[in-house]
Amino acid sequence: MISVKDLTKIYPSKSSVPAVALNEVSFDIKEKEFVSIVGKSGAGKTTLLKLILAEEEPTKGQIFFQGQDIGQIKRSKLPFLRQKLGVVFQDYKLFPSKTAYENVSYVMEVMGASGEEIERDVPKVLDLVGLSDKAFNLPSELSGGERQRVAIARAFVHRPDVILADEPTGNLDPYNTFDIIQLLIKIYEMGTTVVLATHDKEVINSLGKRVITLDQGRVVRDDKKGRFVL
Amino acid sequence: MNLFKRVLKNGWKNFSGSFGLSFATVFVMILVISTITILYFLNPISDMLVKDVEEKVDVSVYFKEETDPEDILEVKSEIVKIPEVEEVNYISKEEAFESFMDRHKEDHILIDSLAEVGYNPFLASLSVKAKEASRYEQVAVFLETGPFKELVDKIDYHQRKPVIEKVFAFTKGVKNIAFFFSMVFGIIALIIAFNTVKIAIQSSKEEISIMRLVGASNWFVRGPFIIQGLIAGSIAALITFVLTFVASHFLDSNISSIIPSVSLLGIFSSNLLALLLIQLLSGAILGTASSLIAVRKYLKI
Incomplete structure:
Protein backbone atom coordinates (compact mmCIF):
# COMPACT_ATOMS: atom_id res chain seq x y z
CA MET A 1 0.00 0.00 0.00
CA LEU A 85 -5.58 9.49 3.99
CA GLY A 86 -6.72 10.45 7.45
CA VAL A 87 -4.30 12.41 9.56
CA VAL A 88 -4.08 12.88 13.32
CA PHE A 89 -1.63 15.51 14.58
CA GLN A 90 0.01 15.90 17.97
CA ASP A 91 -1.43 19.43 18.25
CA TYR A 92 -4.85 18.24 16.97
CA LYS A 93 -5.09 20.96 14.26
CA LEU A 94 -8.83 21.37 14.72
CA PHE A 95 -10.67 24.36 13.22
CA PRO A 96 -10.99 26.61 16.26
CA SER A 97 -14.15 28.34 15.02
CA LYS A 98 -15.99 25.14 14.15
CA THR A 99 -17.79 22.83 16.59
CA ALA A 100 -16.72 19.19 17.01
CA TYR A 101 -19.52 18.21 14.61
CA GLU A 102 -18.46 20.79 12.02
CA ASN A 103 -14.80 19.79 12.30
CA VAL A 104 -15.76 16.23 11.42
CA SER A 105 -18.33 17.11 8.76
CA TYR A 106 -15.89 19.46 6.98
CA VAL A 107 -13.92 16.50 5.61
CA MET A 108 -17.09 15.02 4.17
CA GLU A 109 -18.03 18.40 2.68
CA VAL A 110 -14.61 18.55 1.04
CA MET A 111 -15.34 15.23 -0.62
CA GLY A 112 -18.72 16.43 -1.90
CA ALA A 113 -20.84 14.20 0.35
CA SER A 114 -24.56 14.97 0.44
CA GLY A 115 -26.33 16.48 3.42
CA GLU A 116 -27.99 13.15 4.21
CA GLU A 117 -24.68 11.28 4.15
CA ILE A 118 -23.16 13.82 6.53
CA GLU A 119 -26.14 13.66 8.88
CA ARG A 120 -25.92 9.84 8.84
CA ASP A 121 -22.15 9.39 9.25
CA VAL A 122 -20.93 12.22 11.50
CA PRO A 123 -23.04 11.27 14.56
CA LYS A 124 -21.96 7.63 14.14
CA VAL A 125 -18.28 8.54 14.18
CA LEU A 126 -18.70 10.95 17.07
CA ASP A 127 -20.41 8.10 18.91
CA LEU A 128 -17.49 5.79 18.05
CA VAL A 129 -15.05 8.22 19.71
CA GLY A 130 -17.46 8.75 22.62
CA LEU A 131 -18.22 12.42 22.00
CA SER A 132 -21.91 12.38 21.07
CA ASP A 133 -22.70 14.69 23.96
CA LYS A 134 -19.99 17.20 23.00
CA ALA A 135 -20.88 17.42 19.30
CA PHE A 136 -21.73 21.11 19.42
CA ASN A 137 -18.85 22.26 21.62
CA LEU A 138 -16.02 24.30 20.19
CA PRO A 139 -12.47 22.88 20.50
CA SER A 140 -11.72 25.51 23.15
CA GLU A 141 -14.46 23.97 25.30
CA LEU A 142 -12.95 20.46 25.10
CA SER A 143 -10.11 18.80 27.06
CA GLY A 144 -6.92 17.65 25.31
CA GLY A 145 -8.10 14.05 25.18
CA GLU A 146 -11.48 15.10 23.79
CA ARG A 147 -9.86 17.28 21.13
CA GLN A 148 -7.72 14.39 20.02
CA ARG A 149 -10.81 12.19 19.80
CA VAL A 150 -12.46 14.78 17.58
CA ALA A 151 -9.30 14.76 15.44
CA ILE A 152 -9.51 10.97 15.14
CA ALA A 153 -13.20 11.19 14.24
CA ARG A 154 -12.30 13.74 11.55
CA ALA A 155 -9.50 11.54 10.23
CA PHE A 156 -11.75 8.49 10.06
CA VAL A 157 -15.19 9.80 9.05
CA HIS A 158 -14.59 9.45 5.30
CA ARG A 159 -13.24 5.90 5.72
CA PRO A 160 -9.75 6.60 4.41
CA ASP A 161 -7.46 3.77 3.29
CA PRO A 174 -1.66 8.18 30.49
CA TYR A 175 -5.41 7.73 30.90
CA ASN A 176 -6.23 9.64 27.69
CA THR A 177 -3.27 8.02 25.95
CA PHE A 178 -4.79 4.60 26.60
CA ASP A 179 -8.15 5.76 25.21
CA ILE A 180 -6.65 7.16 22.02
CA ILE A 181 -4.59 4.02 21.35
CA GLN A 182 -7.69 1.88 21.94
CA MET B 1 -23.56 21.05 -6.84
CA ASN B 2 -23.09 19.96 -3.23
CA LEU B 3 -19.64 21.54 -3.26
CA PHE B 4 -20.93 24.81 -4.70
CA LYS B 5 -23.71 25.02 -2.13
CA ARG B 6 -21.21 24.35 0.65
CA VAL B 7 -18.87 27.05 -0.63
CA LEU B 8 -21.76 29.55 -0.57
CA LYS B 9 -22.83 28.42 2.88
CA ASN B 10 -19.31 28.53 4.30
CA GLY B 11 -18.76 31.97 2.77
CA TRP B 12 -21.85 33.28 4.53
CA LYS B 13 -20.74 31.59 7.76
CA ASN B 14 -17.30 33.21 7.49
CA PHE B 15 -18.95 36.58 7.00
CA SER B 16 -21.57 36.34 9.72
CA GLY B 17 -19.35 34.42 12.13
CA SER B 18 -16.69 37.10 12.46
CA PHE B 19 -18.85 40.15 12.96
CA GLY B 20 -16.09 42.55 14.04
CA LEU B 21 -13.85 41.82 11.08
CA SER B 22 -16.74 41.84 8.61
CA PHE B 23 -17.91 45.18 9.99
CA ALA B 24 -14.41 46.65 9.60
CA THR B 25 -14.13 45.30 6.06
CA VAL B 26 -17.52 46.69 5.05
CA PHE B 27 -16.64 50.04 6.63
CA VAL B 28 -13.35 50.35 4.73
CA MET B 29 -15.06 49.29 1.53
CA ILE B 30 -17.71 51.99 2.03
CA LEU B 31 -14.86 54.51 2.23
CA VAL B 32 -13.30 53.12 -0.92
CA ILE B 33 -16.56 53.01 -2.90
CA SER B 34 -17.41 56.52 -1.66
CA THR B 35 -14.07 57.74 -3.00
CA ILE B 36 -14.85 56.13 -6.35
CA THR B 37 -18.31 57.72 -6.26
CA ILE B 38 -16.89 61.17 -5.51
CA LEU B 39 -14.49 60.77 -8.42
CA TYR B 40 -17.42 59.69 -10.57
CA PHE B 41 -19.31 62.87 -9.60
CA LEU B 42 -16.23 65.04 -10.00
CA ASN B 43 -16.06 64.27 -13.69
CA PRO B 44 -19.40 65.87 -14.75
CA ILE B 45 -18.88 68.68 -12.21
CA SER B 46 -15.45 69.58 -13.59
CA ASP B 47 -16.85 69.26 -17.13
CA MET B 48 -19.62 71.70 -16.29
CA LEU B 49 -17.20 74.10 -14.64
CA VAL B 50 -14.92 74.00 -17.65
CA LYS B 51 -17.85 74.43 -20.00
CA ASP B 52 -19.06 77.41 -17.98
CA VAL B 53 -15.72 79.13 -18.37
CA GLU B 54 -15.26 78.15 -21.99
CA GLU B 55 -18.70 79.44 -22.92
CA LYS B 56 -17.63 82.88 -21.88
CA VAL B 57 -14.92 82.85 -24.53
CA ASP B 58 -15.65 83.87 -28.10
CA VAL B 59 -14.17 85.82 -30.98
CA SER B 60 -16.03 88.52 -32.89
CA VAL B 61 -15.50 89.37 -36.54
CA TYR B 62 -16.62 92.88 -37.48
CA PHE B 63 -17.60 93.64 -41.05
CA LYS B 64 -17.14 96.88 -42.93
CA GLU B 65 -19.92 99.44 -42.80
CA GLU B 66 -21.20 98.83 -46.32
CA THR B 67 -21.13 94.97 -46.23
CA ASP B 68 -24.32 93.30 -47.44
CA PRO B 69 -25.91 91.08 -44.72
CA GLU B 70 -26.23 88.35 -47.39
CA ASP B 71 -22.45 88.28 -47.73
CA ILE B 72 -22.05 88.05 -43.98
CA LEU B 73 -24.40 85.08 -43.85
CA GLU B 74 -22.33 83.45 -46.58
CA VAL B 75 -19.18 83.96 -44.49
CA LYS B 76 -21.06 82.45 -41.54
CA SER B 77 -21.90 79.33 -43.51
CA GLU B 78 -18.22 78.98 -44.46
CA ILE B 79 -16.97 79.37 -40.87
CA VAL B 80 -19.44 76.75 -39.64
CA LYS B 81 -17.71 74.27 -41.93
CA ILE B 82 -14.41 74.62 -40.04
CA PRO B 83 -14.13 71.57 -37.77
CA GLU B 84 -14.41 72.11 -34.01
CA VAL B 85 -16.27 75.40 -34.52
CA GLU B 86 -19.20 75.03 -32.18
CA GLU B 87 -21.37 78.03 -32.84
CA VAL B 88 -21.49 81.09 -35.09
CA ASN B 89 -24.00 83.86 -34.36
CA TYR B 90 -24.83 86.75 -36.66
CA ILE B 91 -25.31 90.09 -34.92
CA SER B 92 -26.65 92.77 -37.21
CA LYS B 93 -25.88 96.48 -36.84
CA GLU B 94 -29.29 97.00 -35.25
CA GLU B 95 -28.89 94.15 -32.79
CA ALA B 96 -25.49 95.45 -31.77
CA PHE B 97 -26.98 98.91 -31.19
CA GLU B 98 -29.89 97.55 -29.16
CA SER B 99 -27.76 95.32 -27.02
CA PHE B 100 -25.41 98.25 -26.31
CA MET B 101 -28.35 100.45 -25.33
CA ASP B 102 -29.73 97.70 -23.17
CA ARG B 103 -26.42 97.11 -21.44
CA HIS B 104 -25.84 100.77 -20.69
CA LYS B 105 -29.35 102.02 -20.10
CA GLU B 106 -28.32 103.27 -16.66
CA ASP B 107 -25.43 105.27 -18.08
CA HIS B 108 -27.10 108.44 -19.34
CA ILE B 109 -23.94 110.19 -20.45
CA LEU B 110 -23.07 107.31 -22.73
CA ILE B 111 -26.61 107.09 -24.16
CA ASP B 112 -26.72 110.84 -24.71
CA SER B 113 -23.39 110.93 -26.47
CA LEU B 114 -24.52 108.09 -28.72
CA ALA B 115 -27.60 110.13 -29.60
CA GLU B 116 -25.28 113.05 -30.46
CA VAL B 117 -23.54 110.92 -33.09
CA GLY B 118 -26.83 110.77 -34.96
CA TYR B 119 -26.36 107.42 -36.65
CA ASN B 120 -25.72 103.77 -35.66
CA PRO B 121 -21.94 103.50 -35.34
CA PHE B 122 -21.94 99.78 -34.66
CA LEU B 123 -20.74 97.22 -37.18
CA ALA B 124 -22.42 93.96 -38.06
CA SER B 125 -20.49 91.04 -36.67
CA LEU B 126 -20.23 87.28 -36.33
CA SER B 127 -19.56 85.86 -32.90
CA VAL B 128 -17.63 82.58 -33.16
CA LYS B 129 -17.33 79.90 -30.46
CA ALA B 130 -14.90 77.06 -30.84
CA LYS B 131 -14.15 73.93 -28.78
CA GLU B 132 -10.42 74.58 -28.74
CA ALA B 133 -8.32 77.70 -28.53
CA SER B 134 -6.27 76.76 -31.59
CA ARG B 135 -9.40 76.86 -33.77
CA TYR B 136 -9.77 80.61 -33.25
CA GLU B 137 -6.43 81.11 -34.90
CA GLN B 138 -7.69 79.11 -37.88
CA VAL B 139 -10.87 81.22 -38.13
CA ALA B 140 -8.81 84.42 -37.95
CA VAL B 141 -6.40 83.27 -40.65
CA PHE B 142 -9.26 82.13 -42.85
CA LEU B 143 -10.95 85.53 -42.67
CA GLU B 144 -7.82 87.63 -42.99
CA THR B 145 -6.38 85.82 -45.99
CA GLY B 146 -9.35 84.07 -47.60
CA PRO B 147 -11.82 85.28 -50.24
CA PHE B 148 -13.71 87.39 -47.74
CA LYS B 149 -10.81 89.50 -46.54
CA GLU B 150 -12.20 92.61 -48.24
CA LEU B 151 -15.36 92.45 -46.18
CA VAL B 152 -13.70 92.20 -42.81
CA ASP B 153 -13.07 95.35 -40.83
CA LYS B 154 -11.59 93.88 -37.66
CA ILE B 155 -11.18 90.62 -35.78
CA ASP B 156 -10.79 90.93 -32.04
CA TYR B 157 -8.87 87.67 -31.89
CA HIS B 158 -5.38 89.12 -31.70
CA GLN B 159 -6.10 91.33 -28.73
CA ARG B 160 -7.97 88.53 -26.96
CA LYS B 161 -5.55 85.79 -27.88
CA PRO B 162 -3.56 85.78 -24.59
CA VAL B 163 -6.77 85.63 -22.51
CA ILE B 164 -8.29 82.87 -24.63
CA GLU B 165 -5.16 80.77 -24.43
CA LYS B 166 -4.96 81.25 -20.68
CA VAL B 167 -8.58 80.18 -20.21
CA PHE B 168 -8.12 77.06 -22.28
CA ALA B 169 -4.84 76.21 -20.55
CA PHE B 170 -6.58 76.65 -17.21
CA THR B 171 -9.51 74.39 -18.07
CA LYS B 172 -7.15 71.79 -19.44
CA GLY B 173 -5.21 72.02 -16.19
CA VAL B 174 -8.38 71.52 -14.15
CA LYS B 175 -9.15 68.36 -16.10
CA ASN B 176 -5.61 67.04 -15.69
CA ILE B 177 -5.62 67.71 -11.96
CA ALA B 178 -8.99 65.99 -11.57
CA PHE B 179 -7.66 63.00 -13.49
CA PHE B 180 -4.45 62.90 -11.44
CA PHE B 181 -6.31 62.98 -8.12
CA SER B 182 -8.76 60.35 -9.36
CA MET B 183 -5.86 58.01 -10.07
CA VAL B 184 -4.03 58.70 -6.81
CA PHE B 185 -7.12 58.32 -4.63
CA GLY B 186 -8.23 55.29 -6.58
CA ILE B 187 -4.91 53.55 -5.97
CA ILE B 188 -4.79 54.51 -2.28
CA ALA B 189 -8.34 53.23 -1.85
CA LEU B 190 -7.43 49.93 -3.51
CA ILE B 191 -4.39 49.44 -1.28
CA ILE B 192 -6.42 50.12 1.88
CA ALA B 193 -9.20 47.74 0.86
CA PHE B 194 -6.73 45.03 -0.09
CA ASN B 195 -4.88 45.29 3.21
CA THR B 196 -8.07 45.12 5.26
CA VAL B 197 -9.09 41.92 3.52
CA LYS B 198 -5.55 40.60 3.89
CA ILE B 199 -5.65 41.13 7.66
CA ALA B 200 -9.07 39.48 7.82
CA ILE B 201 -7.74 36.44 5.97
CA GLN B 202 -4.43 36.36 7.87
CA SER B 203 -6.39 35.36 10.97
CA SER B 204 -7.50 32.26 9.05
CA LYS B 205 -3.98 31.32 7.96
CA GLU B 206 -3.84 28.30 10.27
CA GLU B 207 -7.29 27.12 9.19
CA ILE B 208 -6.36 27.38 5.53
CA SER B 209 -3.36 25.10 6.02
CA ILE B 210 -5.52 22.56 7.92
CA MET B 211 -8.09 22.68 5.10
CA ARG B 212 -5.39 21.79 2.60
CA LEU B 213 -4.04 18.98 4.79
CA VAL B 214 -7.43 17.31 5.18
CA GLY B 215 -7.81 17.23 1.40
CA ALA B 216 -9.69 20.40 0.45
CA SER B 217 -9.04 21.57 -3.11
CA ASN B 218 -7.79 25.10 -3.64
CA TRP B 219 -11.19 26.21 -4.90
CA PHE B 220 -12.97 24.72 -1.91
CA VAL B 221 -10.66 26.73 0.36
CA ARG B 222 -10.74 29.90 -1.73
CA GLY B 223 -14.45 29.85 -2.50
CA PRO B 224 -15.82 30.85 0.92
CA PHE B 225 -13.31 33.70 1.22
CA ILE B 226 -14.33 35.00 -2.19
CA ILE B 227 -18.00 34.76 -1.25
CA GLN B 228 -17.18 36.53 2.01
CA GLY B 229 -15.46 39.34 0.07
CA LEU B 230 -18.34 39.48 -2.38
CA ILE B 231 -20.90 39.84 0.41
CA ALA B 232 -18.84 42.56 2.14
CA GLY B 233 -18.37 44.40 -1.18
CA SER B 234 -22.05 44.23 -2.12
CA ILE B 235 -23.29 45.36 1.29
CA ALA B 236 -20.78 48.22 1.22
CA ALA B 237 -21.94 49.18 -2.29
CA LEU B 238 -25.61 49.27 -1.28
CA ILE B 239 -24.87 51.33 1.84
CA THR B 240 -22.77 53.74 -0.23
CA PHE B 241 -25.59 54.05 -2.77
CA VAL B 242 -28.00 55.12 -0.04
CA LEU B 243 -25.36 57.48 1.42
CA THR B 244 -24.82 58.99 -2.05
CA PHE B 245 -28.53 59.73 -2.34
CA VAL B 246 -28.67 61.28 1.13
CA ALA B 247 -25.54 63.36 0.49
CA SER B 248 -26.78 64.56 -2.92
CA HIS B 249 -30.08 65.52 -1.36
CA PHE B 250 -28.57 67.57 1.44
CA LEU B 251 -25.68 69.13 -0.46
CA ASP B 252 -27.63 69.92 -3.63
CA SER B 253 -28.66 73.46 -2.71
CA ASN B 254 -25.26 74.26 -1.17
CA ILE B 255 -23.39 73.26 -4.30
CA SER B 256 -25.90 74.97 -6.60
CA SER B 257 -25.42 78.24 -4.79
CA ILE B 258 -21.68 78.08 -5.50
CA ILE B 259 -21.84 76.65 -9.02
CA PRO B 260 -25.31 77.33 -10.41
CA SER B 261 -24.94 74.99 -13.37
CA VAL B 262 -24.24 71.96 -11.15
CA SER B 263 -27.07 69.94 -9.62
CA LEU B 264 -25.94 66.98 -7.51
CA LEU B 265 -29.42 65.51 -7.42
CA GLY B 266 -29.60 65.97 -11.18
CA ILE B 267 -26.34 64.07 -11.67
CA PHE B 268 -27.52 61.41 -9.20
CA SER B 269 -30.90 60.85 -10.82
CA SER B 270 -29.69 60.94 -14.40
CA ASN B 271 -26.91 58.42 -13.60
CA LEU B 272 -28.89 56.28 -11.18
CA LEU B 273 -28.38 52.90 -12.84
CA ALA B 274 -24.83 53.55 -13.98
CA LEU B 275 -23.91 54.69 -10.48
CA LEU B 276 -25.46 51.66 -8.78
CA LEU B 277 -23.73 49.39 -11.26
CA ILE B 278 -20.36 51.08 -10.77
CA GLN B 279 -20.68 50.88 -6.99
CA LEU B 280 -21.76 47.23 -7.03
CA LEU B 281 -19.04 46.31 -9.49
CA SER B 282 -16.35 48.17 -7.52
CA GLY B 283 -17.50 46.44 -4.34
CA ALA B 284 -17.63 43.01 -5.93
CA ILE B 285 -14.29 43.36 -7.71
CA LEU B 286 -12.61 44.80 -4.62
CA GLY B 287 -13.94 42.02 -2.41
CA THR B 288 -13.21 39.08 -4.68
CA ALA B 289 -9.86 40.29 -6.01
CA SER B 290 -8.50 41.13 -2.55
CA SER B 291 -9.65 37.76 -1.19
CA LEU B 292 -8.16 35.89 -4.13
CA ILE B 293 -4.77 37.56 -3.79
CA ALA B 294 -4.72 37.32 0.00
CA VAL B 295 -5.63 33.60 0.15
CA ARG B 296 -3.18 32.63 -2.58
CA LYS B 297 -0.26 33.08 -0.22
CA TYR B 298 -1.52 30.40 2.18
CA LEU B 299 -2.46 27.77 -0.39
CA LYS B 300 1.06 26.52 -1.04
CA ILE B 301 0.76 23.49 1.25
Missing part, protein backbone atom coordinates in the same frame (compact mmCIF):
# COMPACT_ATOMS: atom_id res chain seq x y z
CA ILE A 2 2.79 2.40 0.96
CA SER A 3 6.25 1.79 -0.41
CA VAL A 4 9.16 3.98 0.67
CA LYS A 5 12.32 3.74 -1.46
CA ASP A 6 15.69 5.28 -0.56
CA LEU A 7 13.95 8.26 0.93
CA THR A 8 16.25 11.12 1.92
CA LYS A 9 15.23 14.51 3.27
CA ILE A 10 17.83 17.17 3.92
CA TYR A 11 16.81 20.56 5.29
CA PRO A 12 18.97 23.53 4.38
CA SER A 13 20.75 24.78 7.47
CA LYS A 14 22.55 27.97 8.40
CA SER A 15 25.46 25.94 9.77
CA SER A 16 27.88 24.31 7.35
CA VAL A 17 26.41 20.87 8.10
CA PRO A 18 22.98 20.42 6.47
CA ALA A 19 20.26 18.86 8.65
CA VAL A 20 19.63 15.30 7.45
CA ALA A 21 16.15 14.35 8.68
CA LEU A 22 15.88 11.08 6.73
CA ASN A 23 18.72 9.12 5.21
CA GLU A 24 17.97 6.50 2.53
CA VAL A 25 14.97 5.06 4.30
CA SER A 26 13.20 2.11 2.65
CA PHE A 27 10.28 -0.07 3.80
CA ASP A 28 6.86 -1.30 2.68
CA ILE A 29 3.56 -1.12 4.50
CA LYS A 30 0.89 -3.61 3.47
CA GLU A 31 -2.83 -3.09 3.41
CA LYS A 32 -4.62 -3.47 6.76
CA GLU A 33 -1.36 -3.36 8.69
CA PHE A 34 -0.78 -1.54 11.99
CA VAL A 35 2.74 -0.10 11.90
CA SER A 36 4.43 1.97 14.55
CA ILE A 37 7.30 4.27 13.64
CA VAL A 38 9.36 4.86 16.75
CA GLY A 39 12.42 6.87 17.59
CA LYS A 40 13.68 9.70 19.74
CA SER A 41 12.66 13.27 19.05
CA GLY A 42 14.39 14.35 15.86
CA ALA A 43 14.71 10.79 14.54
CA GLY A 44 12.68 11.72 11.45
CA LYS A 45 9.21 10.36 12.32
CA THR A 46 7.29 13.57 11.67
CA THR A 47 9.30 14.29 8.52
CA LEU A 48 8.39 10.85 7.21
CA LEU A 49 4.67 11.44 7.73
CA LYS A 50 4.89 14.93 6.19
CA LEU A 51 6.47 13.41 3.10
CA ILE A 52 3.73 10.76 2.83
CA LEU A 53 1.14 13.55 3.10
CA ALA A 54 3.05 15.49 0.41
CA GLU A 55 3.27 18.42 2.81
CA GLU A 56 6.96 18.46 1.90
CA GLU A 57 9.03 17.16 -0.98
CA PRO A 58 11.79 14.56 -0.59
CA THR A 59 15.36 15.53 -1.41
CA LYS A 60 15.91 12.06 -2.91
CA GLY A 61 14.00 8.81 -3.23
CA GLN A 62 10.35 8.03 -3.73
CA ILE A 63 7.16 7.19 -1.89
CA PHE A 64 4.54 5.12 -3.67
CA PHE A 65 0.97 5.17 -2.44
CA GLN A 66 -1.19 2.48 -4.04
CA GLY A 67 1.40 2.28 -6.80
CA GLN A 68 1.48 6.01 -7.49
CA ASP A 69 4.64 8.07 -6.98
CA ILE A 70 3.58 10.84 -4.61
CA GLY A 71 6.40 13.08 -5.83
CA GLN A 72 4.89 13.08 -9.32
CA ILE A 73 1.43 14.24 -8.24
CA LYS A 74 0.63 17.79 -9.33
CA ARG A 75 -0.24 20.28 -6.60
CA SER A 76 -3.76 20.62 -7.96
CA LYS A 77 -4.26 16.82 -7.67
CA LEU A 78 -2.93 16.57 -4.11
CA PRO A 79 -6.41 16.81 -2.56
CA PHE A 80 -7.28 13.43 -4.14
CA LEU A 81 -4.29 11.81 -2.40
CA ARG A 82 -5.08 13.49 0.91
CA GLN A 83 -8.73 12.43 0.73
CA LYS A 84 -7.54 8.80 0.80
CA VAL A 162 -4.77 4.81 5.77
CA ILE A 163 -4.68 6.70 9.03
CA LEU A 164 -1.44 8.57 9.73
CA ALA A 165 -1.11 9.47 13.41
CA ASP A 166 1.79 11.73 14.33
CA GLU A 167 2.46 11.54 18.09
CA PRO A 168 -1.28 11.55 18.80
CA THR A 169 -0.67 10.99 22.50
CA GLY A 170 2.22 13.42 22.82
CA ASN A 171 0.19 16.00 24.74
CA LEU A 172 -1.97 13.60 26.73
CA ASP A 173 -1.93 12.00 30.20
CA LEU A 183 -9.51 4.00 19.35
CA LEU A 184 -6.73 3.53 16.80
CA ILE A 185 -6.81 -0.24 17.42
CA LYS A 186 -10.59 -0.23 16.92
CA ILE A 187 -10.18 1.61 13.62
CA TYR A 188 -7.46 -0.84 12.57
CA GLU A 189 -9.75 -3.74 13.41
CA MET A 190 -12.41 -2.21 11.17
CA GLY A 191 -9.98 -2.75 8.29
CA THR A 192 -7.98 0.47 8.05
CA THR A 193 -4.20 0.63 7.73
CA VAL A 194 -2.75 2.60 10.65
CA VAL A 195 0.68 4.25 10.74
CA LEU A 196 1.47 5.49 14.23
CA ALA A 197 4.52 7.63 14.92
CA THR A 198 5.37 7.82 18.60
CA HIS A 199 8.14 7.85 21.16
CA ASP A 200 5.91 6.46 23.91
CA LYS A 201 7.57 3.25 25.14
CA GLU A 202 4.52 2.04 27.08
CA VAL A 203 2.27 2.39 24.06
CA ILE A 204 4.60 0.44 21.77
CA ASN A 205 5.22 -2.34 24.24
CA SER A 206 1.49 -2.81 24.86
CA LEU A 207 0.62 -3.04 21.15
CA GLY A 208 2.64 -6.08 20.09
CA LYS A 209 2.53 -5.05 16.42
CA ARG A 210 5.09 -4.21 13.74
CA VAL A 211 7.62 -1.57 14.81
CA ILE A 212 9.99 0.34 12.53
CA THR A 213 12.68 2.07 14.57
CA LEU A 214 14.32 5.22 13.26
CA ASP A 215 17.53 6.67 14.61
CA GLN A 216 19.16 9.78 13.19
CA GLY A 217 17.14 9.48 10.01
CA ARG A 218 17.95 5.79 9.35
CA VAL A 219 15.89 2.63 9.83
CA VAL A 220 17.75 0.69 12.50
CA ARG A 221 15.16 -2.02 13.20
CA ASP A 222 12.03 -3.38 11.57
CA ASP A 223 10.36 -6.02 13.78
CA LYS A 224 7.13 -7.88 13.10
CA LYS A 225 6.14 -7.91 16.75
CA GLY A 226 8.37 -5.21 17.99
CA ARG A 227 9.16 -3.58 21.27
CA PHE A 228 10.59 -0.21 22.02
CA VAL A 229 14.36 -0.79 21.89
CA LEU A 230 16.69 2.18 21.71
